[in-house]
Amino acid sequence: MEHSGFRILWREIVRDKLALISLIFFMMMVAFVFGISLFLDESEIVTVDLFAIHEPPSSQFWLGTDYGGRDVFGQLIIGTRNSLSIGILVTLISGIVGITMGVVSGYFGGTVDNILMRILDFFMILPTLMIVIVFVSIVPNYGVMSFSLIMSVFLWMGIARLIRSKALQEKELDYVNASKTAGSSHLKIIFKQVLPNISSLIIVTMTLNLAANIGLESGLSFLGFGFPESTPSLGTLVSYARNPQTLEYRWWIWLPASLLILILMLSINNVGQALKRATDAKQRRG
Amino acid sequence: MALLKLEDLHVHFPIRSGVFKRIVGHVKAVNGVSLELKSGETYGLVGESGSGKTTTGRAVIGLNEITSGKVFYAGKNLIEKKRTKELRREIQMIFQDPYSSLNPKKRVLDIIAEPLRNFESLTKQEEQKRVQQLLSQVGLSQKSIAKYPHEFSGGQRQRIGIARAIALQPKLIIADEPVSALDVSVQAQVLNFMKDLQKELNLTYLLISHDLGIIRHMCDRIGIMYKGRLVEEATAKEIYENPQHIYTKRLISSIPDIDPKNRGKMMALREEVKRDFDEKYNQYFDENGLAYDLKAIAADHFAALPGEGQ
Numbered sequence: 001m002e003h004s005g006f007r008i009l010w011r012e013i014v015r016d017k018l019a020l021i022s023l024i025f026f027m028m029m030v031a032f033v034f035g036i037s038l039f040l041d042e043s044e045i046v047t048v049d050l051f052a053i054h055e056p057p058s059s060q061f062w063l064g065t066d067y068g069g070r071d072v073f074g075q076l077i078i079g080t081r082n083s084l085s086i087g088i089l090v091t092l093i094s095g096i097v098g099i100t101m102g103v104v105s106g107y108f109g110g111t112v113d114n115i116l117m118r119i120l121d122f123f124m125i126l127p128t129l130m131i132v133i134v135f136v137s138i139v140p141n142y143g144v145m146s147f148s149l150i151m152s153v154f155l156w157m158g159i160a161r162l163i164r165s166k167a168l169q170e171k172e173l174d175y176v177n178a179s180k181t182a183g184s185s186h187l188k189i190i191f192k193q194v195l196p197n198i199s200s201l202i203i204v205t206m207t208l209n210l211a212a213n214i215g216l217e218s219g220l221s222f223l224g225f226g227f228p229e230s231t232p233s234l235g236t237l238v239s240y241a242r243n244p245q246t247l248e249y250r251w252w253i254w255l256p257a258s259l260l261i262l263i264l265m266l267s268i269n270n271v272g273q274a275l276k277r278a279t280d281a282k283q284r285r286g
Numbered sequence: 287m288a289l290l291k292l293e294d295l296h297v298h299f300p301i302r303s304g305v306f307k308r309i310v311g312h313v314k315a316v317n318g319v320s321l322e323l324k325s326g327e328t329y330g331l332v333g334e335s336g337s338g339k340t341t342t343g344r345a346v347i348g349l350n351e352i353t354s355g356k357v358f359y360a361g362k363n364l365i366e367k368k369r370t371k372e373l374r375r376e377i378q379m380i381f382q383d384p385y386s387s388l389n390p391k392k393r394v395l396d397i398i399a400e401p402l403r404n405f406e407s408l409t410k411q412e413e414q415k416r417v418q419q420l421l422s423q424v425g426l427s428q429k430s431i432a433k434y435p436h437e438f439s440g441g442q443r444q445r446i447g448i449a450r451a452i453a454l455q456p457k458l459i460i461a462d463e464p465v466s467a468l469d470v471s472v473q474a475q476v477l478n479f480m481k482d483l484q485k486e487l488n489l490t491y492l493l494i495s496h497d498l499g500i501i502r503h504m505c506d507r508i509g510i511m512y513k514g515r516l517v518e519e520a521t522a523k524e525i526y527e528n529p530q531h532i533y534t535k536r537l538i539s540s541i542p543d544i545d546p547k548n549r550g551k552m553m554a555l556r557e558e559v560k561r562d563f564d565e566k567y568n569q570y571f572d573e574n575g576l577a578y579d580l581k582a583i584a585a586d587h588f589a590a591l592p593g594e595g596q
Contacts, residue, residue: 028546174383175380177379177387178447180349181348181379182378182401183371183374183404185402197391198389
């Protein structure tokens with residue numbers, strides 16, 4: 001695509017009202033959550049208070065309390081921050097690894113490609129869920145960072161394959177040969193010449209991956225293999241709903257978190273879909 | 287002394303097949319080519335598609351690996367020694383397709399300055415000055431510097447490609463079908479401009495083309511390639527007026543004549559040459575269908591004629 005790739009992406013978002021609203025909402029949500037959580041005292045929120053168990057929403061506890069008397073609103077903010085951090089970190093780490101592997105594999109081709117793709121195949125066949133669950137049980141205290149790292153180990157392959165196929169196309173173009181005769185090193189050609197030409201694909205894939213990765217932690221926490229209750233997250237809040245009493249009578253504990261997951265994933269997905277359309281001239285609205 | 291000398295150059299590509307990607311054979315794209323380029327001349331390499339002319343050019347500049355043979359540049363063997371920086375900057379290339387040979391994400395400044403950044407350490411101002419100088423040399427406006435390739439026409443793009451090729455003041459330029467992607471009206475413009483540049487910078491061209499008109503217009507000496515081998519090599523005049531090899535004869539007879547009065551004559555001539563070609567094919571090519579080695583016919587005329595002479 002031409003140089004104004006970023007402008008085309010931006011124009012498509014502006015033309016698609018839903019995507020624009022989603023983007024603004026997501027940005028505000030991120031700013032709000034990370035801003036508010038600065039003023040919240042995490043240790044106080046996760047402290048058990050036996051005199052305030054299962055309080056319904058009130059002026060003191062905006063979203064009530066859970067079975068440990070902990071403020072649900074505070075947990076929601078900190079939980080959203082943790083879940084978002086995981087989503088963003090996993091996307092970035094798996095993205096960087098995947099892009100590097102993909103572009104190197106595609107650019108060099110031949111033996112290098114063969115070796116890297118076999119390594120990739122190895123990671124593809126690993127039973128992800130089992131290994132994550134084992135990891136969670138053997139590591140005594142894990143937080144956002146270690147969780148993101150272990151998840152990234154299993155999530156870089158998709159993007160690597162995608163980038164590889166695009167890099168295979170790009171390296172056949174004459175501008176790569178021209179750079180070679182101009183005396184540029186392979187490293188320079190890969191990162192300065194080839195990478196800018198696949199940047200729009202990278203942005204689209206990373207955005208769509210982000211939507212998926214935010215739900216990642218919630219799923220595991222719901223199954224009981226995510227964070228402990230001392231580290232609130234959207235997943236831990238939703239998992240309270242496994243108790244039928246909570247599910248039926250204490251909506252304030254799990255409903256806000258569930259809705260938030262839904263809205264966050266939807267809004268990122270809307271943006272991602274608009275970006276994806278922008279990369280294909282036939283589907284553009286703008 | 288010759289600036290560039292190829293001795294028995296071979297470039298073979300393996301054909302792989304089967305589960306284990308075993309090598310089952312070779313495509314002999316270039317199969318024993320020897321030629322010499324004198325400093326300051328334009329050497330034309332002509333041939334049909336797949337005759338190995340582009341591969342020869344790409345092998346000289348190092349984009350294709352050489353299977354065997356020798357490439358001497360100014361007396362130095364390019365194969366034995368690793369290409370030094372100095373050697374790399376003296377051989378540059380003009381690419382066939384002006385659309386894919388310029389990176390669409392880069393400004394003209396970055397495209398033309400790329401070789402400068404690799405070989406010379408210039409400050410930002412010096413670099414900008416050099417690029418502007420190059421732009422005026424190829425006849426583009428100073429404003430072009432901040433534009434992107436898609437803002438230019440095909441002919442202008444090819445000029446940007448030429449500016450990049452001459453940025454390092456090379457001695458030898460390999461021009462791989464430099465105008466075949468352009469309109470006829472722009473072709474002449476770019477070719478004449480290449481000629482002027484040659485005089486100005488004392489360049490040596492290895493011009494690869496399938497267009498006999500362009501070759502006649504540009505070249506001092508011509509080599510005709512067929513199936514990876516040279517079948518005839520001579521000065522431009524000799525090739526066009528006194529072709530010896532049947533393949534050359536057939537190629538020359540295929541040049542259209544602009545005068546409609548000659549239509550019948552030309553058709554008869556072509557028929558005759560074709561008959562000749564079909565009849566004598568086995569005589570001019572060995573049992574593998576390859577041309578024989580070049581033999582001297584005159585001082586500056588070589589042809590791959592069969593052993594028993596003319």
